[in-house]
Amino acid sequence: MRVIIRALNNYRISVRLTMISAAYLVVMSVLAYQTVTISNKDIDFGRQEKLGNQYQRPLATLLRQVGLHQMAALKVSDDALAPLEASIDESFQELMAVQAAIGENLDFTPDGLAKRKRSDFSPDKVRQAWMQLKGSINTLTPEQITEQHRTVLDGVRAMFAHSGDTSNLILDPDLDSYYLMDVTLLAIPQSLDRLASIGTDVTTMLSNSPQLSNPDRIKIATYQSMLREADVSRIRADLDTTFNEDAAFYGESATLKKEISPRLEAYNTAHDELIGLLGMLVESAQPVTTPEEFVSSVKTAHASAAALWDAGVGELDVFLDTRVGAFEGKRRDAILVALTLFLLSTGLVLVIQASINGPLKQSVAVLANGSEQMTTGVTEITSTSQSLASGATEQAASLEEIAASIEEISGMSRHNSDNAQQATTLATQVQDTTDSTVSSMNIMSDAIQDIFKAADETAEIVKTIDEIAFQTNLLALNAAVEAARAGDAGKGFAVVAEEVRNLAQRSASAAKDTAEKIRRSKDLADRGVGQSKEVEQSLGQIREKSVKAAEIIREIAAATKEQALGIGQINEAVSQLDQVTQGNAAAEEQSAAASSHLGSQADRFKGVVQEISGMIYGSKTPVRHAELTPEDWSSPKVAPKHTAAPAPRPVAPTPTAPTPTAPMVKPARNGHAPSNSLTGPKSHAEQIIPLDDNDFQGF
Amino acid sequence: MSEAATIDMIEIPRAEPGKYMSFGLGEERFALPILKVQEIISPTKVTRVPKSPTFVKGVMNLRGKIVPIIDLRERLGRDSRAYDERTCFVVVRSVCNNREVSVGLVVDCVLGVTMLNDIQHPNQIEEEFSSGAAGFISGIAIAEGAVNVLLDVDSMLFRIVEGYLKEA
Secondary structure, three states, X not given: OHHHHHHHHOOOHHHHHHHHHHHHHHHHHHHHHHHHHHXXXXXXXXHHHHHHHHHHHHHHHHHHHHHHHXXXXXXXXXXXXXXXXXXXXXXXXXXXXXXXXXXXXXXXOHHHHHHOOOHHHOHHHHHHHHHHHHHOOOOOOHHHHXXXXXXXXXXXXHHHHHHHHHOOHHHXXXXXXXXXXXXXXXXXXXXXXXXXXXXXXXXXXXHHOOOOXXXXXXXXXXXXXXXXXXXXXXXXXXXXXHHHHHOOOOOOOOOHHHHHHHHHHHHHHHHHHHHHHHHHHHHOOOOOOOHHHHHHHHHHHHHHHHHHHHHHHHHHHHHHHHHHHHHHHHHHHHHHHHHHHHHHHHHHHXXXXXXXXXXXXXXHHHHHHHHHHHHHHHHHHHHHHHHHXXXXXXXXXXXXXXXXXHHHHHHHHHHHHHHHHHHHHHHHXXXXXXXXXXXXXXXXXXXXXXXXXXXXXXXXXXXXXXXXXXXXXXXXXXXXXXXXXXXXXXXXXXXXXXXXXXXXXXXXXXXXXXXXXXXXXXXXXXXXXXXXXXXXXXXXXXXHHHHHHHHHHHHHHHHHHHHHHHHHXXXXXXXXXXXXXXXXXXXXXXXXXXXXXXXXXXXXXXXXXXXXXXXHHOOOOOOOOOOOOHHHHOOOOHHHHHHHOOOOXXXXXXXXXXXXXXXXXXXXXXXXXXXXXXXXXXHHHHHHOOOOHHHHHOO | OHHHHHHHXXXXXXXXXXXXXXXXXXXXXXXXXHHHEEEEEOOOOOEOOOOOOOOEEEEEEEOXXXXXXXXXXXXXXXOOOOOOOOOEEEEEEEEEOOEEEEEEEEEOEEEEXXXXXXXXXXXXXXXXXXXXXXXXXEEEEEEOOEEXXXXXXHHHHHHHHHHHHHHO
8 A cells, every 4th residue: 555655656646636537437437338338238139139030031931931842742732843942942042141141140050059959950951851852852752751841841940949049039138029029930930830730731631531530630629729829829919919018118110010910910810711710620520621722721821921920020120120229329328428428527637637736836836935934934033032032141131230220229319318308407497597587687677777867867966066067157257257347456356266267167077077977877878778678588589499499309309209119119120020031031042942943844844845846746847837946945045044144053954955756755854854953952842743754754 | 331431430449458258159259358247147038129130139137227138149140049058148338328338248158267468459450351340349369379359349339229220
């Protein structure tokens, strides 16, 4: 079984499909052959029967003529012997001709005859017996004549029987033809024979004595009953059956009744008359008829039987022809049907091939493409996963740095929180200080206002002093005027007045200076008041801003607390990330290993695709498809990538160059090799895809 | 011309060296002979007198005596100004139509009593004076680095009265 499968593997799918349909065609052909053979057998059967009929025609003539000759030779009838002998010779010649033509077909050979113990009844021997009879007829006694005739007639009858046996007529399968055959092959020959005997014997009885003896009458009675029961009734019954069954076999014959019925009627009439005559002879002792009349009646019956035979054989031939035609038609139909089925199935096979091959080709193209892409993809996956793995390692390192940084940040955030606390305290202190400063400033402002008032009052006093000085000055002037008027007496007074005036003027200027100073001090106080107002405003702003600052610092403190919380969460997340990264790194390692295995599987897959394409395109034809460049199948397009790939591991298997002779084992073996060279666990790959070479043997 | 002749007819006495009371009008210093000065007072209430020249501010009550007050700024053709704490009324004694009268002169301030010795007279400086104001300048003296214009009260008052009469 396996050997056959291997042998079949060398053929394309289309060829295999053709094989399947060829197998079915063989079966179909055998069936058709059987049908044709059966038809042929039936046809040959029918034809053989026809040969039998052909052979019987001269025999029937001989039977009739020899009977007549016997009656003539025994002087029972007044027929002339010579023309009868001539026609019998002619009939024998016909027989010999028929024998030469179809004798062998009907087993009229020494062997064939001997086998049926009819060696004495070959046409030659019967003819010899006839020739002997004919040559010695004038020298023979009536008994010898009868005996000799009996010999010839028996020979003819035996030949009838032989032709009936060897031509299958006796095995005729149809009822109508069978019963007609019974008439022509058995009944009428027997009847003719009997009629000849009746004609000879009874006429002789009638001629020998006017009174019929009892034995004669018994004999006549026997003849009569034999003729009535064995011949006439049989023939009538046979023909009745034939008429009845005719329609049931290959349709009703157009000529049967037309040909048979009138002759049967004549036959019936003649025989009824003869039987009636015989009956009368049996019943009455007196001769009711002359020998001449009787012979005439016998001859009429004889002729009517012969005519019926001729018609019967003719119609039998028609039956046989019809049957043979039917079987020929059947055979033709069978051949036609077989041919049609053959053509149909061939077309169907071609269509199915196309329908299987087309999609298969496309699928294989897609698969080939896909396997190529798969290989490329696997390579990419491998390199990607390796770079991912290294990336994961870097990531892990970075994560450690991040964790350290977060620790620092956390410390800084705690520091910030402390500072914010201190800043809040300081801001509160600033507020207090500012408040006390503002109250001091208010006190100072009040003091300056007091100074201002005091200065005003002092200015009033100075003004008064100035007025007094002015008045004093005027008084001094007037005193000087009076002193001058007093002349010499007033000289001392003038000096005094002058001094007073000087004093007044000095006090005026002092008052003036004082007023000036007071004014300046007032200005200064004014400015002081303004300045203190500004200072107060500034302090207010400082207070306000310090409040705001305190608020902000509180917010900062709160934010710092939240920040610390967030940093804690970040820390947690980073540790989780670290775990994930380590997991990733491990997963990437596994994925790299898995992609390596996948690569080897992709190459196996490629091998399988090649096998399938081998099945489609034929294992001996290199795949050259419009959609598939040879590189797609065989070129190690991937190989340079692998060598250029940064991966140190030999991930890709060695590219499989398709060898056209044995495409089904190699890819599997090649696909298996790299998985052995892999550093990864081999058992793992085989757990994933548990295939080995044995599994690929099936392809 | 006739008026000028009449003015010219009045003889302006030449100022003699002696004690003078100096006072200020604006930037200038003026001086009066101290014997002409009756007394110096602070400005007091002045009652205006109808139909008097603009430079006559009115009259004042000086211890029962009615004294006319003349704004010397306006008399000398200057802008008048509001009184301040230094503004003084200088009451002078003058002889007018042989009658001794007291007249108050409003000055910006009183500067003091000064002995003036070096006095220049108007004829020496008549070329410098071109207006009628020169009609009562009795001389010019320089003292303590400043120029003192010496006024003759009598002629000044005469001219006032003359002008007053003429206006009337």
